[in-house]
Structure formats: C-alpha cells, structure tokens
Amino acid sequence: MNYLDEFKKFISSHYLYTGVRLTLGAVIPCLIFHHYGILNNLIAFPLGTLLIGTTDNPGPVHRRRNSLMIAIVTCFVVACVTGFLRHIHFVSFIEIILFGMFFSLVGVYGNRANSIGLISLLVFVFNIDDHISREMVLHNALVFSAGGIWYLILFLVLQKIRPYKLIQQLLGENFVELGKLLSVKAGYYFAKPDYDELFNQMIHQQVILRENHETLREILFKTRQIVSESTNTSRILMLMFLDSVDLMERILNSQQNYSNLHRAFDDTKILRLFGTYISWLAAELLQIGLAVQGGFPSKPKHDLDEAFNKCQLAFDKIRERRMTHDNVEDFIMLRQILNSIQDITERIKKLHRATAYDVDLSKDYKPNVETDDFITKQEYSPRILLDNLSFKSSHFRHAFRVTLALIIGFLSSLFFDVGHGYWILLTIVTIMKPAFSITQQRNIYRIGGTVLGAFFGFMTLYLVKDDTVIFVIMMLAMIGAYSFLKINYFVASTGITLYVLLWFNFLNPQHITAVLQDRVIDTVIGSIIAYFVSSYVLPVWEHTQIKQYMKEALDANRKYFDNVSIIFTGVSLNIGELKLHRKEAIIAMANLSDNFQRMLSEPKKQQVKMEEHHQFVATSHMLTSYIASLSTYAQTVGQSYLSEEFKPMIRQIDRQFETAIKVIEGEQHIGNEVIKESLPQNQKLIELLTVRKKEIKEMGIEKSAQSPARKALSDFKTINGLFELISTITIDEIKILNKISDEV
Structure with missing residues (x-):
C-alpha cells in the first residue's frame, strides 16, 4: 500500500469533505451562541445539525433534500412525544416497542430510510432521559429542528456553489479502486502467485466498486442538470463514468488460465514484463482518480506508448523464437492478453484527456442507453412494510432484536446507578445491525474506540491547560469522527468519544471525571447487551x-x-x-x-x-x-x-x-x-x-x-x-x- 497516495485520496475525498462540513456546521453556531452567552440554552442546535447531517447520504440532490426534510419533521415529532411522556414508565416501554420496531423496520425501504430511522431512534434515546425538564421539551425540540434546518440550508448553498463536487469525488474514488483492481490483476503475472489471496482481493475490490457504481448511477442518471440540461462538465463526467464501467468489464474479462500461462512461459521474462506494465496502468488510474477528485488535469506518470511497444516487441520476439505448430494455442492466449492490455491502455489515455474536460471529447457524446433502466428503483408502498411483519423477514427479526435490547438497556438504566443511562441505549442503537458479523465488528470497535477516546480525552485535559488548544483538538476529533464514520468505525468511535468529553469539559468542567467514567461503563453495558441479543435472539446467519x-x-x-x-x-x-x-x-x-x-x-x-x-x-x-x-x-x-x-x-x-x-x-x-x-x-x-x-x-x-x-x-x-x-x-x-x- 502506498500510504502517500492513500492520504492524497482521503484529503480530496467526500468523506473528509463531509466531516469538515458537519464540524463547521455545528461549531460555527456554537461560537456565535457562546459569544452572546446563550450556548447553554441552545445546546440542542449543534446536536440537531450533527444528527440530521448524518442522514445526508450521497445521492441525487432532490433525494438528499427530501430525506433531510423528512428527518427534521420526524425527529421533531419523536422529541416532543418522548419528552412529554417520559415520566410515565409504562408509556416509555410502549414507545420503545413502537419506535424500536418501526424505525428499525423502515430499513426495508433502503439505506436512506434506514439512516432516518436510526437518527430518529437516537433522538428518542436522547429525550427518554430525565436530564431535560418538562418545560424545556418543546424548546429543545424546536432548537434541535432549527439545527437541522441550518444544515439543510448549508447543504443547499454548497450544492449551488459546487454542483459537481460530490460526483467528482465519487468518480475519482471509483478510478482509484479500479486502479487497485488492476493492480491485483497484475499479481497473477509475477512468479508464484498466491491464487487464493489474489482472488479474495479481487472479490473485495468488486464489492467496493459495485457500491460505488450504484451510488454514481443514481446521482448521474437522476440529476436533471446532467441528463437533460447537460453542460460540457456534466457530459465529461457521464462519459468518464460509462468508460469506467466498460473498463471494469475489460479488466474482468481478461481472465486467463494462469497456471497454464506460467507453465508455458515462466522460463521467460514476458509474464513479469506484462505484470509490471499492468502495474503501471494501475498507477495511471490512481493518478486519474486523484485528479478527478481534486478537480485538476492528470498527468501521465509513464510513457504508455513506449512501454506498450516494449511488451509488443517482447511478444513478437518470443513468438518468432519459440512458437511451433504444437504450442500455437499458448501463444493465442498470450496474444489475447496483449490485446486486452492495448485496449486498457487506449482507454486510460482517453481518460487522461477527459480530466482536462476536453470539449472535443464531449461534443459528439450521446448516451446510447436508456438511463432509467440502470437505476435500482426503490418502492415506498406501505405493502412492503406490512409484508415484512413476519419472523421469516430478516428485517423484522432485526427490528425485534433492537427493540428487545432497548428494553433490557432501559431496565438496566433504571435499576443501576449510572449517570448517563441513555448512553447504554445509544450504544445499542448504533452497534446493532441486521448482519451478526457487522454487529460483532462494531461492538469491538465501539468498546475499543471508547476506551481509547476516553484515554486521549483524559490525557488532553491532564496535560493541556490552554482552552484554545483543547478547542482545536476537539475540532480535529470531530472532523476525524465524521470523516471516518462510514469507512472505519473504530477511528470514528475514538473521535466521537474524545470530542464528547472535551465538549462536556467546556460545558461543565466540574463533572468531567464522572462523565468519563459513565461513558466507558455505559458503553460496555450497552455492548454486552447488544452482543448477547444479536447472538441468541432470532439471529440471521x-x-x-x-x-x-x-x-x-x-x-x-x-x-x-x-x-x-x-x-x-x-x-x-x-x-x-x-x-x-x-x-x-x-x-x-x-x-x-x-x-x-x-x-x-x-x-x-x-x-x-x-x-x-x-x-x-x-x-x-x-x-x-x-x-x-x-x-x-x-x-x-x-x-x-x-x-x-x-x-x-x-x-x-x-x-x-x-x-x-x-x-x-x-x-x-x-x-x-x-x-x-x-x-x-x-x-x-x-x-x-x-x-x-x-x-x-x-x-x-x-x-x-x-x-x-x-x-x-x-x-x-x-x-x-x-x-x-x-x-x-x-x-x-x-x-x-x-x-x-x-x-x-
């Protein structure tokens, strides 16, 4: 792995862009409120910005806008209902059952609906605790919603200013992952390849690319500005995406009987030469990806024409020297590889030109497919929800597990003396997923991240006495937390714990030690509950x-x-x-x-x-x-x-x-x-x-x-x-x- 390239990719990725947007969206209002001395009364505002903002998954602008509006309204209703009725314990249990089942079950409508359901459950968890007085329930719900509306406005303004930014980031990431796929392919040509390991790496890359392609298809084919009102930029972006799909097919269809290849040509240098050149092509795709993400023209790292000519010359020489009427089939196979390499080379040279948004490339471009056919259509009929009200449905079983775990967690917070009992429920909601393997992984990451974040928080407060430095550390922790939330939950959990502790230190420094202890204890309790329920209650293997x-x-x-x-x-x-x-x-x-x-x-x-x-x-x-x-x-x-x-x-x-x-x-x-x-x-x-x-x-x-x-x-x-x-x-x-x- 080239860590410098990985760092460049992350710096220009939509993950970091999202983390910075969420952090600044939450912190800037806090600074203004602090300046006027009203931060304590409006602390729900940044919380609303952060929670509503996390429902903003990549997709077409109108779907992102609509999901944010639905999340704001839903969370306001949940906050009011929960806040006004939380003192009646049997009603709270009814709410846990209704909200736990419904907001976990809405995942049948896709990832966007699932995100709204998750955030609605988190709002329910925040408001079921007694730390908010009854008189402040409506006030906090309105302030929370205002924070969500502020994020919506921020999103719309940034989208207007840079309408193609997300597409460029996702498309650039797509080319980087394609480069990794091609790099894995190169491994088949070097001496003594580990076929099982290479195959597993190929599969992993294809899963990543499939998810990326689905998101890009939804954005590109459902964005009016690109499909109906296309500009040179939008046509080039569409062209690059379609070329990337064809390029992925070309990489996949270069499959050969590599054992026979090595048997026939291992005593020559031609396979190693092919492997080296394919690695160069992978590096070119990485350069293209970083350029598309960053919005600048890419520059080839190698002279591809000269390098390919060397491969062609090597093939011609070995064919002239060794081919007979008995081994002609081996050379046919080698010729196919050379043809594939040549095709991929020409595609990469074209993509290098495309990163400069060459008008000549786009002026004659017209999609030759019906774009609507390539989008996975999501239905929102109530019948889908009703059809899943059965223990045969994996979604229903997941909803049942989440609800049961929440009930156990709520009882634990009532019977045990824990200072922030809602953190137990918070841990359960964020950890539990339909797949046991994901739940198990997030469980480990949550505990490890919480302990590590608590340690960093303690050391920061113990060693650093300057509030400005602590504030900068808190900002960096927030950016890291929300940048890694979708790609590395351990890092995200560490960042969340660190910035939460530092935030509490600014709000109430006298009780920071108790907060630190509660955070660790409540997380461990919630994790234990989530583990046992996901393992033994209607698991879906x-x-x-x-x-x-x-x-x-x-x-x-x-x-x-x-x-x-x-x-x-x-x-x-x-x-x-x-x-x-x-x-x-x-x-x-x-x-x-x-x-x-x-x-x-x-x-x-x-x-x-x-x-x-x-x-x-x-x-x-x-x-x-x-x-x-x-x-x-x-x-x-x-x-x-x-x-x-x-x-x-x-x-x-x-x-x-x-x-x-x-x-x-x-x-x-x-x-x-x-x-x-x-x-x-x-x-x-x-x-x-x-x-x-x-x-x-x-x-x-x-x-x-x-x-x-x-x-x-x-x-x-x-x-x-x-x-x-x-x-x-x-x-x-x-x-x-x-x-x-x-x-x-």
Missing part, C-alpha cells in the same frame, strides 16, 4: 441466506450469457440490454461475494459448508468474467464469426444453467452421467486449426503471421474456447451444488 444470492447470481449470469451468445447466431446486438444484463450480473456476483465475506466473520459453528460455498463464489466470479470476455468479442467481431455450430453449444449451456437453478431450488439432483456431458466439437475450428498449423510448418512463423487464417483462427478459437469454459464452469457449479445439497 449468512449461510441461511446464501442460497438466495447463489440463485440470483446464476439467474443473472444466465441472462447475461443468453444476451451475449445469440449474437453469434445472427441476432442483432442490443447494446442497452447487453449493458443492463452486465450490470445485473456484476451486482449479483458482488452481493454473493459480500455475503460470503460476512460469513467468514461469524462463529465457526455457523460457517456451514464453507469450502463448497467458497468454490461456488470463485466459479461464479470466473463465469461472469468469461461471459464478459465473450461479450467483448460479440461487440467487436461477433457478426464476422457467425456459425450454425454455436447454436447447439448455446442450447446445451442454457440447459446446464437451468439444471443448476433446479438443483439450488431443491427440485433436482443430477447424476454423474449428465455432469460428464461435453460440448459438441466445432468442426469449423478444427478446419481452421489444421490450416494454420500447416501454414506454420510450410511457410514459417514470419511469413505465416500475415496470413488471414491467423487472425480468423485466433478470434474463432477464443470464442469457441470461451463457450467451452462457460460450459465447464456451469458443470462445476452443478457439482458444487450437488455437494451442498448432499450435506444438508
């Missing part, structure tokens, strides 16, 4: 959900394959449908991988059939890659290689997909005689291969290199080989699914 993700991956790959393969039978290409099915296949693959990664964090006894599930994830990754490779040929030379002999191959592969789906649904168990079925031989390929070998034998490598048969054989063999690989992979998946069903 990942192995119970993985079959659904496996089926979705199979369905998506089957549709992707069907859409791509029919082009080789003479059906015209529909680029919009092709890209839509590609998107769905990549999303399904990332979701499956994400589910498997979460399973790895669960207790060992819940890691059921891990080896088989890992094999299925790996084969699904390869399957999508091979279909993406076939898609590349379909779009470039598909109409030139039409063959009736592809039709029975396509039908057989489609039957294999259907069989795999039936196995996963429990409808069918396939015997070995079906699994051993192989694709019919392609007679046209056999003829071309015979002609090519004869040319090499009679004419030699140099003269026969210009033969039309060379290009035809290379393309046709690759296409046929991809059909064979796809068939082999689907059969492997049937075998894996049979093993899984045998062990149930």
Whole structure:
C-alpha cells in the first residue's frame, strides 16, 4: 500500500469533505451562541445539525433534500412525544416497542430510510432521559429542528456553489479502486502467485466498486442538470463514468488460465514484463482518480506508448523464437492478453484527456442507453412494510432484536446507578445491525474506540491547560469522527468519544471525571447487551441466506450469457440490454461475494459448508468474467464469426444453467452421467486449426503471421474456447451444488 497516495485520496475525498462540513456546521453556531452567552440554552442546535447531517447520504440532490426534510419533521415529532411522556414508565416501554420496531423496520425501504430511522431512534434515546425538564421539551425540540434546518440550508448553498463536487469525488474514488483492481490483476503475472489471496482481493475490490457504481448511477442518471440540461462538465463526467464501467468489464474479462500461462512461459521474462506494465496502468488510474477528485488535469506518470511497444516487441520476439505448430494455442492466449492490455491502455489515455474536460471529447457524446433502466428503483408502498411483519423477514427479526435490547438497556438504566443511562441505549442503537458479523465488528470497535477516546480525552485535559488548544483538538476529533464514520468505525468511535468529553469539559468542567467514567461503563453495558441479543435472539446467519444470492447470481449470469451468445447466431446486438444484463450480473456476483465475506466473520459453528460455498463464489466470479470476455468479442467481431455450430453449444449451456437453478431450488439432483456431458466439437475450428498449423510448418512463423487464417483462427478459437469454459464452469457449479445439497 502506498500510504502517500492513500492520504492524497482521503484529503480530496467526500468523506473528509463531509466531516469538515458537519464540524463547521455545528461549531460555527456554537461560537456565535457562546459569544452572546446563550450556548447553554441552545445546546440542542449543534446536536440537531450533527444528527440530521448524518442522514445526508450521497445521492441525487432532490433525494438528499427530501430525506433531510423528512428527518427534521420526524425527529421533531419523536422529541416532543418522548419528552412529554417520559415520566410515565409504562408509556416509555410502549414507545420503545413502537419506535424500536418501526424505525428499525423502515430499513426495508433502503439505506436512506434506514439512516432516518436510526437518527430518529437516537433522538428518542436522547429525550427518554430525565436530564431535560418538562418545560424545556418543546424548546429543545424546536432548537434541535432549527439545527437541522441550518444544515439543510448549508447543504443547499454548497450544492449551488459546487454542483459537481460530490460526483467528482465519487468518480475519482471509483478510478482509484479500479486502479487497485488492476493492480491485483497484475499479481497473477509475477512468479508464484498466491491464487487464493489474489482472488479474495479481487472479490473485495468488486464489492467496493459495485457500491460505488450504484451510488454514481443514481446521482448521474437522476440529476436533471446532467441528463437533460447537460453542460460540457456534466457530459465529461457521464462519459468518464460509462468508460469506467466498460473498463471494469475489460479488466474482468481478461481472465486467463494462469497456471497454464506460467507453465508455458515462466522460463521467460514476458509474464513479469506484462505484470509490471499492468502495474503501471494501475498507477495511471490512481493518478486519474486523484485528479478527478481534486478537480485538476492528470498527468501521465509513464510513457504508455513506449512501454506498450516494449511488451509488443517482447511478444513478437518470443513468438518468432519459440512458437511451433504444437504450442500455437499458448501463444493465442498470450496474444489475447496483449490485446486486452492495448485496449486498457487506449482507454486510460482517453481518460487522461477527459480530466482536462476536453470539449472535443464531449461534443459528439450521446448516451446510447436508456438511463432509467440502470437505476435500482426503490418502492415506498406501505405493502412492503406490512409484508415484512413476519419472523421469516430478516428485517423484522432485526427490528425485534433492537427493540428487545432497548428494553433490557432501559431496565438496566433504571435499576443501576449510572449517570448517563441513555448512553447504554445509544450504544445499542448504533452497534446493532441486521448482519451478526457487522454487529460483532462494531461492538469491538465501539468498546475499543471508547476506551481509547476516553484515554486521549483524559490525557488532553491532564496535560493541556490552554482552552484554545483543547478547542482545536476537539475540532480535529470531530472532523476525524465524521470523516471516518462510514469507512472505519473504530477511528470514528475514538473521535466521537474524545470530542464528547472535551465538549462536556467546556460545558461543565466540574463533572468531567464522572462523565468519563459513565461513558466507558455505559458503553460496555450497552455492548454486552447488544452482543448477547444479536447472538441468541432470532439471529440471521449468512449461510441461511446464501442460497438466495447463489440463485440470483446464476439467474443473472444466465441472462447475461443468453444476451451475449445469440449474437453469434445472427441476432442483432442490443447494446442497452447487453449493458443492463452486465450490470445485473456484476451486482449479483458482488452481493454473493459480500455475503460470503460476512460469513467468514461469524462463529465457526455457523460457517456451514464453507469450502463448497467458497468454490461456488470463485466459479461464479470466473463465469461472469468469461461471459464478459465473450461479450467483448460479440461487440467487436461477433457478426464476422457467425456459425450454425454455436447454436447447439448455446442450447446445451442454457440447459446446464437451468439444471443448476433446479438443483439450488431443491427440485433436482443430477447424476454423474449428465455432469460428464461435453460440448459438441466445432468442426469449423478444427478446419481452421489444421490450416494454420500447416501454414506454420510450410511457410514459417514470419511469413505465416500475415496470413488471414491467423487472425480468423485466433478470434474463432477464443470464442469457441470461451463457450467451452462457460460450459465447464456451469458443470462445476452443478457439482458444487450437488455437494451442498448432499450435506444438508
């Protein structure tokens, strides 16, 4: 890892931008109130700014604006209801049940609704405690809402001033992550690659990219200023995003049989040369990402044309020296890699130009797809909520766990002498998530971050006596807390604890020791409650959900394959449908991988059939890659290689997909005689291969290199080989699914 590049990426990221915006939005009003001596009466104002601000997830402007307005109204109602009724304990229990269930269950409507539900629960927790007098309930609710309105105004003003800033930040991050994906790919070409580790890194990067692409699609395709009223800047941003999606496909479809590659060429330097050059291309993508984030033109770090020419020259030399009619297939594979590298090089050179917002690039650009088809549509029908009122729903089970944990936490705050009892409930709300693995991780991070933050807070107050210095430290802690809230909960928890303690020191320095002790004790109590409830009360283990993700991956790959393969039978290409099915296949693959990664964090006894599930994830990754490779040929030379002999191959592969789906649904168990079925031989390929070998034998490598048969054989063999690989992979998946069903 290059820490300097990671630091540059963070400095220009939307995470730091968000942390600074939230911090200044909360602190500037505090300074004004302090100047006029009214801060103590208006302390709910910055709290409203911070809490409402955390619901502001990246997305289209109108959705961000609407979610902020809904959050302000919802939190005002919750604050009033809770504040006026909190002295009646049995009513408080009813509120815990109603609010706990409803605001946890609204997660069925997506991340934005889930954020509003979480903040509403936090407002409920803040107001259920007796630290606010009854006379101040309405006053505090209004002040809290005013803080939220202030953040809304701040957001709208900044959006007006810099309308493309968030898109640039997310798009830049996208290119940085693409660079990391390509860097992982380079690892396959160096000596003695660790295939399992490289595969896990590939999966991790694809999950990150999938989330990034979904957010960017929503913003770009739903922003009027970009789609309908486009400017040069907006067209370039759209162009770069679509190019990045194509580039990701190109990286994925460069999948090869790396064991055979190393067997054939490990005694030469060509694989290491390819790996080094791919690493250079990854570094170029990093430069492009940082430039897009920062809003400045990128400058190439290397002379790509010269470097690629060296790769081309090395290939030509080794082909001239070593290729025979017996190993021609190995050199076809090497040629495919060189072609992929050349394509990626040209795309990166184009992206370098795009960072300067070159008008020539954008003037002829027109999207050739229906953008609405590429956005995940979120329905908000009440029927969705009602359909989830069942213990079969993972959302309902999560809501039930949260509610039960809140009840236990509330009882603990009543029966035990803790100074800030609502911190127990606060810990429960922020830690508990639908997935056990995430809850467990956040639990550890919350305790560790709280203890570390408390230590830093104590040392700051013990060693530093200058209020100005303490205030600066508090500001930095706030910025760090809200910058890392979405990417590293341990750092965020440390920052939150540190700035909360320093804030209390300014408000009431006489009781800071008690506050520090309460913070640690209440956090530990809340964490213990969250751990036991999430572990033993209706837990949802990942192995119970993985079959659904496996089926979705199979369905998506089957549709992707069907859409791509029919082009080789003479059906015209529909680029919009092709890209839509590609998107769905990549999303399904990332979701499956994400589910498997979460399973790895669960207790060992819940890691059921891990080896088989890992094999299925790996084969699904390869399957999508091979279909993406076939898609590349379909779009470039598909109409030139039409063959009736592809039709029975396509039908057989489609039957294999259907069989795999039936196995996963429990409808069918396939015997070995079906699994051993192989694709019919392609007679046209056999003829071309015979002609090519004869040319090499009679004419030699140099003269026969210009033969039309060379290009035809290379393309046709690759296409046929991809059909064979796809068939082999689907059969492997049937075998894996049979093993899984045998062990149930």
